[in-house]
Structures are given as C-alpha cells and as structure tokens.
Amino acid sequence: MILEVRALTKTFGGLKAVEEVSFRVSRGIILSIIGPNGAGKTTLFNCITGVFPLTGGQVLFDGKDITRKKPYEITKMRIARTFQNIRLFSNMTVMENVMVGLHTRSKEGLIAAIAKTKKFLKEEAEIKSKALEFLEFVGIDDYAGSLAGNLPYGDQRRLEVARALAAEPEILLLDEPAAGMNPQETGELMKLINRIKEWGKTVILIEHDMKVVMGISDRIIVLDHGVKIAEGNPKEIQNNTDVITAYLGKEDIF
Amino acid sequence: MRISLSKIKTLFFIPWLSFLSLPFIGAKGACYLFIGICAAGIIFIALRRVGQVRLGGKITKELTTPKLSYNPKYFIAVSMLFVLVLPLWADNYYIDVAVLAGIYIILAIGLNVIIGYAGLLNLGFAAFYAIGAYSSALLTTALGLGFWSALFVSLILTTFSGFLLAFPALRLRGDYLAIITLGFGEITRLTLNNWDKLTHGPNGISGIPVPFIFGFELENLKHYYYVVLFFVLFAVIVVRRTYYSRIGRAWLAIREDETAAEAMGVDATRYKFLAFSFGAFWAGLAGALFASKMRFVSPESFSFMESVFIACMVILGGLGSIPGVILGSLILVVLPEALRDFQSYRMLALGAGLILMMIFRPQGIIRSRE
Numbered sequence: 278m279i280l281e282v283r284a285l286t287k288t289f290g291g292l293k294a295v296e297e298v299s300f301r302v303s304r305g306i307i308l309s310i311i312g313p314n315g316a317g318k319t320t321l322f323n324c325i326t327g328v329f330p331l332t333g334g335q336v337l338f339d340g341k342d343i344t345r346k347k348p349y350e351i352t353k354m355r356i357a358r359t360f361q362n363i364r365l366f367s368n369m370t371v372m373e374n375v376m377v378g379l380h381t382r383s384k385e386g387l388i389a390a391i392a393k394t395k396k397f398l399k400e401e402a403e404i405k406s407k408a409l410e411f412l413e414f415v416g417i418d419d420y421a422g423s424l425a426g427n428l429p430y431g432d433q434r435r436l437e438v439a440r441a442l443a444a445e446p447e448i449l450l451l452d453e454p455a456a457g458m459n460p461q462e463t464g465e466l467m468k469l470i471n472r473i474k475e476w477g478k479t480v481i482l483i484e485h486d487m488k489v490v491m492g493i494s495d496r497i498i499v500l501d502h503g504v505k506i507a508e509g510n511p512k513e514i515q516n517n518t519d520v521i522t523a524y525l526g527k528e529d530i531f
Numbered sequence: 532m533r534i535s536l537s538k539i540k541t542l543f544f545i546p547w548l549s550f551l552s553l554p555f556i557g558a559k560g561a562c563y564l565f566i567g568i569c570a571a572g573i574i575f576i577a578l579r580r581v582g583q584v585r586l587g588g589k590i591t592k593e594l595t596t597p598k599l600s601y602n603p604k605y606f607i608a609v610s611m612l613f614v615l616v617l618p619l620w621a622d623n624y625y626i627d628v629a630v631l632a633g634i635y636i637i638l639a640i641g642l643n644v645i646i647g648y649a650g651l652l653n654l655g656f657a658a659f660y661a662i663g664a665y666s667s668a669l670l671t672t673a674l675g676l677g678f679w680s681a682l683f684v685s686l687i688l689t690t691f692s693g694f695l696l697a698f699p700a701l702r703l704r705g706d707y708l709a710i711i712t713l714g715f716g717e718i719t720r721l722t723l724n725n726w727d728k729l730t731h732g733p734n735g736i737s738g739i740p741v742p743f744i745f746g747f748e749l750e751n752l753k754h755y756y757y758v759v760l761f762f763v764l765f766a767v768i769v770v771r772r773t774y775y776s777r778i779g780r781a782w783l784a785i786r787e788d789e790t791a792a793e794a795m796g797v798d799a800t801r802y803k804f805l806a807f808s809f810g811a812f813w814a815g816l817a818g819a820l821f822a823s824k825m826r827f828v829s830p831e832s833f834s835f836m837e838s839v840f841i842a843c844m845v846i847l848g849g850l851g852s853i854p855g856v857i858l859g860s861l862i863l864v865v866l867p868e869a870l871r872d873f874q875s876y877r878m879l880a881l882g883a884g885l886i887l888m889m890i891f892r893p894q895g896i897i898r899s900r901e
Contacts, residue, residue, distance in 0.1 A: 326794060352796035360794075366787035368899075369780070376777075377784045381796030383777050387805070390776035391769050401776070444796055 278337075279304040279479050280325075280356075280448055285334035287317075287324050294320040296503040297334070302448070302496075307470065307480045309490045311514075312500035313523060318483045319361055321500070322450055326358050327351045338448070353381045357446035359437040361453045361483070367426030371417065371436055374425050375408040378443025382407075408443060415439040415469060431462040438469065448479045455486045467493050491515070499523065564876070568883050572891070614760060618753040626756050630824060632864040633759035634817045639844040639860045640766045640853065641813025646842065647851035647899070648779060649806035650786025651700065652709045655716025656841050658696075659811040661723060661833035663689045663818020668736045668828045669729070678742030682819045686812060693811025697804045704789075716838050724830040735829025742823050759820055766813055771853055773809070782806055783851075847888055849895025858896055 280302040287295040295317040302308050310318050323329045325336055327348040336344050343351055357378075366374050383404055389397040412418040415435040420428060425436060434454055441449055451470070455463045463486060470493055473480055484490050490497065490511070497514045499507040501523040507514055514520055546565060618626055638660060645653045666688045670681035696715050700708050723730045730736065742749050742758070749755050773779050781802045784792035789799050822828050840863065848859020863881075870880065888895075 328790065328794070347798075348790075348793040349796045349798045352794060357796075358794055360791065364788050364791040364794075366784050366791065368787055369783055373780055373783070377780050377792065377795050377797065380777055380781060380784075385777065387773060387776075387778055387809075390778060391772050393772060397776070404777070440795065 278302065279339055280481075281337040282321075282325065283335040283337070285321065285324055285336065286332045287320055287329060288332045293503050295324065295500075298500070298503075298505045299334075300498055300505065300508060302479060302481065304447075304479055305474065305477060306495040307474050307482060307493050309482045309484055309494040309497045310500060311484065311487075311490055311497060315502075316500040317503040318500055319452055320503075322358060322452055322481075322483065325351075326356060326450065349381070352444050352446075355445065355447040356450065357441040357444040357448075358450035359434075359441050359452055359454060361456070363430075363433050363437055365425040365433055365436060365440070367424065369425060370422055371412065371425050371428065372405070372408055372421040374436055374440050375411050375443045376404050378411070378440040379404050379407060380444075382443075382445055411439040411443045412436075414442065414472075416465075431458055434458065434466070435469070438473075442473070446478065448481060449473060450481045450483075452483045453485065454482070455484055455489050463489060560876070564880070567880065568887070571884055572887055618756050623752055626752050628865060628868050630752065630756050630759050632861055633756075633763045634821050634824070635841070635844060635860040635864050636763050636857050637766045637813050637817040637820070638841050639848070639856045640770050641810045641817070642841050643810075643845050643851065643853070643856045644770060644773075644782075644813070645806050645810035646845055647856070648774065648782040648786065649803060650782075651803065651806060652705060653712040653807075653810070654709045654835075654838050654842065655696075655712035655714070655719070656810075656814060657833040657835070657837035658716040658719035659689050659693060659814030660818045660821070660837070660841075661719055661828075661830070662692050662811075663815030664822040664828045664833070665723060665730060665736070665818070666815075667819035668739050668822040671740050671823070672736055672738055678740070678819075678823055682816070685819050686815045689815025689818065690808045690812045693808040693814075694804060696811075697807035700807065701800055701803055713835065713838075716833075716835060720830050720833055720835075723833070730830075733830060735827055737827045739822050739826045739828070741826070755824060759824075762816060762820060766816070767853060767857075770813075774853075778802070778805065843885060847885065847895060849897040849899060851899030852895065852897045855895050855897030855899070862896075 278301045282301075283299050284297045285295055285299070286293070286297055298317075298321060310321065312318055320329065324331050327343070327346050327350070331344060334344070335342060338351075338354060338356060341354070343354060343356075346354070366377065369377070383400050385394075385397045385400050409418060409421065412421055415438055417428070417432050417435050417439070420432065425433065428436060434457075438449075438451065438454065441451075454470070455466055458466060467489055470480055470482070474493075482490070482494070494511055497507075497509060497511060498505060499514060499517070499520050506519045506523060507517045509517070614629075617629060621629070638656070641659075642653065642656045645651050645656070663685050666685035667678075667681045670676045670684055671678065674681075676684070696712065700711050703711060724733055726732070742755075744758070747754075749758060781792065781797045784795065784797055785799050785802055793799050821832075825832075844859040844863050845856055846859070847862065848857065849855025867878075867881070870876075
C-alpha cells in the first residue's frame, strides 16, 4: 500500500464535506475518484496534500503519517498534484514553471547562487535539462520560452502535469485533468496518464469524463455527499445500484 | 485601433487637469502643462504600439525569450563607460545628483526584491533605510567605529529588522500587508523622532565622519561617487544572480500563486522571510551610504513619502525588472532636478505622469518579461 486514508473527515462549520472516508491505494495503479458535483472530491485532495487541515482521521503515505504535514513537506515526500482550476505561474515561462516543480529536488542556497559556485552552475544546468525532459514527456517543449499564461488551454493542463511530475512524485494527484478538453485532447491525455503509470507512478484522478474514468482506471471510488458509497473496478462500479442512484436519482414507480 | 471608454475618459482628463491648474500657473503655464502631458501620453502610446508590433500578440514558439531590438551588451558597455567617466567632466552638482541617484537605485533594487519578486506590497521601506542610516550614524559618532565596521554592523541590524517585520506580515497579503508595513514605517520614524537620548529627536545626528578606504579619506565627492557606483554594481550583480536561481524562481512562484507554489514544494514562509531580510539588507546599505554622504541624518528624511517615492521608482520602472528599476530611479531623481525651475509643478507633472503610466503601461517602462 502506497497510500492509506483512514476515516478522513473534514467539516466546514456545520457542513460535512468529507465524512469518514477510508481507502487504500496500491502502488502503480490508476485510481479514479468520481461523484456528483459537491461530493467532496476536491476537498479530499486538499486534505491529502495538506492544503486543508483535517477535522479527523489519518493519512499514511508509505507507512508514514502525513496527516499534519504542510503542503510543501508533502510534496517533498513525493506526492504532487494539479489543480481543478488551472493554477500555473502565468507570468513565468513554461520552462520556469517546470523548474519551480524541481524546487524540492535541488538544494543550492543563496550564497552559492551569488558566488556562482561550480556546484550551483552544475545544479542549474541539471535543473534545466531535467525540466526540458519533462516538457518533452508531455509534448510541449516547443513552448518552453513562452509565458505559461499564453498557452492554449489544453497545453496549460499538460504543463500542470509536467510541473507536478518535475517534483518527482511517487503519487500524482490529478484534479479533473480532462475538464474543458475536446475529444482529441482527451484521447491524448489518456495516453499521457497511461505513460505516467507505465513509468511506475501511482495516479489518483478526479474526473467527470466517464470515457476517461472507465477507460484507464484500475480502481474507482465513488463519493456522494462526502461519503464513500462504492469502490471497485470499472465493471463493478458501472453495475452498482447505489452509484446509479447517486448519479441519476431513484427510479420512482407509480 | 480600438478605443475603449476608459481611454476616452483619459483624453478628457488631460484638458480638464490643465484647466484646473489655470488659476495657479496662468494661461501660458496651463498650455505648457497640456502640451507636456499630451506629449508624454503620445510617447507612451507609441512605446506601447511598438511593443505590440514586436510581440504580434501571438504565442512565441521559439525556445528563447523574445529578442531585444538592440544588443544589451553594447548598451551596458556604453552606459558603463559613461558612468565611469562622468566625474571627469561633470561639475559637483551633477555628481551630487548622480550619487543620490545611486543610493536610490540600491534602495529600489532592494524594494524590487520584496514587491517585484515576492509580490509583497511594502509601503514602509523607508524604515529599513532609516535603520541603516541611523545605526551607521550612531555607530560612527557615538561609538567611534570606522565606516566599514559600522556598515557591517548596520547591515546585520537592518537585515534582522527585515526579518522581524516578516513575522506579522507573513499571513497577510495585498492591502493588509501594505497597512502593516506602512505602520512599521511610521513607528520607526516616530521612534527616531522621539527617542531624544539616543537619536537627538528631530535635530538628528550630525558630524558623521567621512569614510576611509585603505587610509585614504573620501572627502572628495568624486571619490565617493565611485564608492557608490561600486555598491550599485554589487547590488545589481548579487540581486540578478539571486533572481536567476531557485530562490528567485521560488519568489516569483509565490508572487504568482502562493497555493500552487506550496504545492510545488516551495516553503512560502521561509522565502517570505528571506525576501524581507534580503530586501532590507539593501536598504541598510543605502542608508549607511546616505548617512556618510550627508554627514547628517534626521527623521524627516525617512517619512512615508520617502517609502512611496521608492515604491514609485519600482512601479514606474517596471516591477521585477532590474534595468527597469534603475531607469525608474534615474527618472524620479533626475527629472525633479531638471525641472527645478518649475518648482512645485514638477510634483504635479510627476503625479500626472504616474497616472498616465498606470493607464497605458501598467507593467512599467521596462517589463520584466515580454
């Protein structure tokens, strides 16, 4: 088990956004979290990555408790994420965005930078070549020098993935990566996610596009009103009556 | 060319401003003002057009950043040559202005780290400047330290004061942070003004000794000019190198999106502390240079207006761009001197210039990135 979530609860005032959600993720799989709008999927992500403090429960990564850790510490421990509403550093270049992603994988400090020590120059060169590799991996290395905010929408999504990959995570959390994409872009995204999986990373995915979810997931978790209502492989989820009820409502018989 | 409503309003604003100033400067003055503002406006619009033509408003597909129309190396070489030979022919008045400009360039570069890089709006930057100037003044007069050892200690003190201010400022952004820093600036000024025993209150501290270099007294203003020039170059090189490192990138990331920066593994708290301390360091340096140049410090040199003035240099020149910030400081120091004949209207012209700037080119004269 690379990630274990135990009875995770998050309340905002009186609202229970996530209630006692538990699940386990084994290494190297693609796990999708689905559910209607407002089911608590993104809140769950924010709790795992330390953006929100938990109200209750525990998150274990590789057996280590990361429940009270800060976001940057969690990233350093090799969990990286993307955001539902793209959050790039718009006024930095595409290249620099990925270079920020490599922040935790480099260490030269202020004095080294000012003195331009050999070690510093070597590390900078490494950061640059690595950043370019990640851009090539997602296929936007042509844009390396342009501002991130000027990229077309689909490429901004890919840049977010590249930036998260640059943190060299074991687990990659993708929050609605296919949102707003056309079918062709979605197809390319599915390929990209599969390649990330082949690379040995674990991917946790929030997604509304059922074609993506059913096409690439190894396991699926369904949330509704903050509660986990189902878990299983795509086939099991498709036939689960609770899930159908959550999405389509109950069938009334007159 | 598309003209938006706000731009039409601006066009009406210019004659209106000239009309308002009619009773104060007479018909001729109002005409001059009108022509002056229009000319400035046209120049800015032209600059903007040129910028658009070059960018084409399209996505650049090249790996490199857009090329400049001139080779920066030649430009730097020529301007370096100019500043090096300036004291050979210029009279003391010009050198005096140049020394002052140099001190402001160091200040603006320091503030640029805080506002331009880390995106933390600081309206009390003169406080660090004051702490640098006063600690250097007190150490040299009351304790009898030499200029260099006093400089060293005052740099430590100012850097530490930047670190301290970062504590309350950490959780705040934007307007709230501006208010906190503004308060810090006022507290510092009032303390200096009222702590009679230590600072001699509004009378200030006089008799600050002239600095020595290797036993050589820098009494001549021309020699002092070269000391300031050295520190300006030092500041430019150090800040530039920091900017092009993972530290600079971390600052920019925090400025762009703090949540995303933290999700990428940047410890925002740490880097904010660093930005405040690092920025304050330069203010300390500028303060020490100012104190030994004037050989006198008093609280009135470090008012809120001073903070605003430095912030104007950074914003006018171009947030986050070192050449821009240098240009902004030069304009705001040299222009008022050049317009001395117009006395109080120069501030009016300055204000109008800033307003036009914010409307037509909010990124500043030189953008940090095109």
